[in-house]
Amino acid sequence: MRMSVIGCGYLGAVHAACMTELGHDVIGVDVDAAKIGALSVGEAPFYEPGLPELLTRALATGRLRFTTDIAEVSDYQVHFVCVGTPQRKGEYAADLRYVDAAVEALVPQLRGTADAPALVVGKSTVPVGTAARLAALVEELTPVGEHAILAWNPEFLREGFAVKDTLHPDRLVYGLPPGIAATTAETMLDEVYATPLAAPTPKVATDYATAELVKVAANSFLATKISFINAMAEVCELVGADVTQLADALGHDARIGRRFLGAGLGFGGGCLPKDIRAFMARAGELGADQALTFLREVDAINMRRRTRMVELTREELGGSLMGARIAVLGAAFKPDSDDIRDSPALNVAAQIGLQGGYVTVTDPEALDNARRLWPDLRFAATAEEAAENADVVLLLTEWAQYRELDPVKFGEVVRHKRILDGRNALDPATWRAAGWQYRALGRPRV
Numbered sequence: 094m095r096m097s098v099i100g101c102g103y104l105g106a107v108h109a110a111c112m113t114e115l116g117h118d119v120i121g122v123d124v125d126a127a128k129i130g131a132l133s134v135g136e137a138p139f140y141e142p143g144l145p146e147l148l149t150r151a152l153a154t155g156r157l158r159f160t161t162d163i164a165e166v167s168d169y170q171v172h173f174v175c176v177g178t179p180q181r182k183g184e185y186a187a188d189l190r191y192v193d194a195a196v197e198a199l200v201p202q203l204r205g206t207a208d209a210p211a212l213v214v215g216k217s218t219v220p221v222g223t224a225a226r227l228a229a230l231v232e233e234l235t236p237v238g239e240h241a242i243l244a245w246n247p248e249f250l251r252e253g254f255a256v257k258d259t260l261h262p263d264r265l266v267y268g269l270p271p272g273i274a275a276t277t278a279e280t281m282l283d284e285v286y287a288t289p290l291a292a293p294t295p296k297v298a299t300d301y302a303t304a305e306l307v308k309v310a311a312n313s314f315l316a317t318k319i320s321f322i323n324a325m326a327e328v329c330e331l332v333g334a335d336v337t338q339l340a341d342a343l344g345h346d347a348r349i350g351r352r353f354l355g356a357g358l359g360f361g362g363g364c365l366p367k368d369i370r371a372f373m374a375r376a377g378e379l380g381a382d383q384a385l386t387f388l389r390e391v392d393a394i395n396m397r398r399r400t401r402m403v404e405l406t407r408e409e410l411g412g413s414l415m416g417a418r419i420a421v422l423g424a425a426f427k428p429d430s431d432d433i434r435d436s437p438a439l440n441v442a443a444q445i446g447l448q449g450g451y452v453t454v455t456d457p458e459a460l461d462n463a464r465r466l467w468p469d470l471r472f473a474a475t476a477e478e479a480a481e482n483a484d485v486v487l488l489l490t491e492w493a494q495y496r497e498l499d500p501v502k503f504g505e506v507v508r509h510k511r512i513l514d515g516r517n518a519l520d521p522a523t524w525r526a527a528g529w530q531y532r533a534l535g536r537p538r539v
């Protein structure tokens with residue numbers, strides 16, 4: 094199929110390359126000329142494992158190209174809207190200006206006919222009710238009347254696994270318009286996703302509102318699971334219990350499952366934090382704020398972990414951060430990403446820096462982004478450089494290279510062998526055996 098992808102960020106760039114891989118003819122559009130320039134020569138403008146290789150392969154087929162000119166999409170039939178919906182400044186609600194602008198720019202270009210309707214497919218995470226509003230906008234702005242249809246098809250990819258998640262999704266959700274347009278949209282989406290559907294991948298075809306809710310409900314559930322185990326970690330710390338063993342034991346119950354019970358510094362990134370807040374804001378508008386007040390607690394537990402980490406660092410240093418040398422391993426919000434949006438690691442590093450600690454941050458991929466946002470912090474290329482003469486080391490993003498550090502060799506570069514494991518990613522026994530004072534969130538101290 095011939096399709097356009099509007100917005101070439103973390104979601105759109107991966108989607109465009111993956112759709113080409115599935116055999117389609119794809120044009121990616123973005124207003125950012127630098128991003129389009131990079132993508133056009135096969136360079137990913139952000140770190141995502143497997144994406145550069147996939148882009149190179151996709152460009153070589155001749156079926157993928159990128160442009161800044163929205164008018165070029167007019168002879169394409171399916172149009173994916175993949176722009177961001179960040180949190181509004183000073184508010185909980187989502188900022189929909191990019192989605193609105195994308196739809197307003199796209200719709201006048203549509204060239205649908207009775208035989209080949211144009212299908213606009215929203216993938217961005219939006220407050221429930223947005224698709225219905227945009228469907229009215231499509232109807233108002235389209236030059237082709239009923240031959241332009243809107244569907245909502247939420248995306249569940251995780252950064253770091255984006256290529257795999259797009260090519261092999263665990264489910265496909267279609268939010269379809271009312272009436273006969275639903276059948277047309279469903280048939281077209283089935284053609285787009287013919288390969289994963291044949292895998293087979295489960296599909297849920299539903300209305301707009303349900304599809305929109307699936308996405309925010311899924312992210313809210315994941316956030317709740319993380320905050321649940323982090324709440325348990327708070328209790329564990331008080332009674333000398335071990336939250337990682339607690340999570341293992343809970344996880345053996347198939348109804349609960351071990352995934353997303355990783356206790357530690359909590360969730361960050363461009364999705365979970367802003368999605369739970371936007372969901373609360375939307376529920377408030379709908380008169381259902383009580384239904385989601387628990388998400389306030391989920392958010393509060395999550396933010397408390399960051400403060401706790403700062404306090405733990407202060408405790409380990411004998412009560413003051415002033416002048417202490419602190420090495421922070423990790424700046425990205427999670428491993429295998431260079432994304433620092435709402436990064437718990439950088440938040441802790443910055444708080445400690447502001448309170449007088451001499452902080453040096455390292456990360457395998459996110460340093461350029463981190464430096465731009467926090468020019469006052471110090472940065473080092475490797476864990477060893479960051480930890481030189483350190484009084485304490487904080488592991489805040491669990492990159493594989495930090496998990497695999499040799500505590501004996503690493504111990505030679507620091508001033509004091511103290512490590513705080515903010516992600517429960519290290520083996521306490523091994524580190525203690527190498528002479529380190531090891532502490533972690535939610536685990537007993539020795």
Ligand code: UGA
Pocket residue numbers: 218248249250251252253312315319352353354355356357358359360361362363364365426427
């Ligand atoms: C999340 C969802 O997992 C995706 O399904 C969704 O498509 C995406 O948001 C989105 O809305 O676009 P992502 O933000 O890439 O994906 O990252 P996750 O793997 O969900 O991790 C989020 C945060 O939770 C990270 O900071 C991670 O360190 C933290 N986390 C995760 C924990 O603290 N403990 C865990 O057990 C798991």
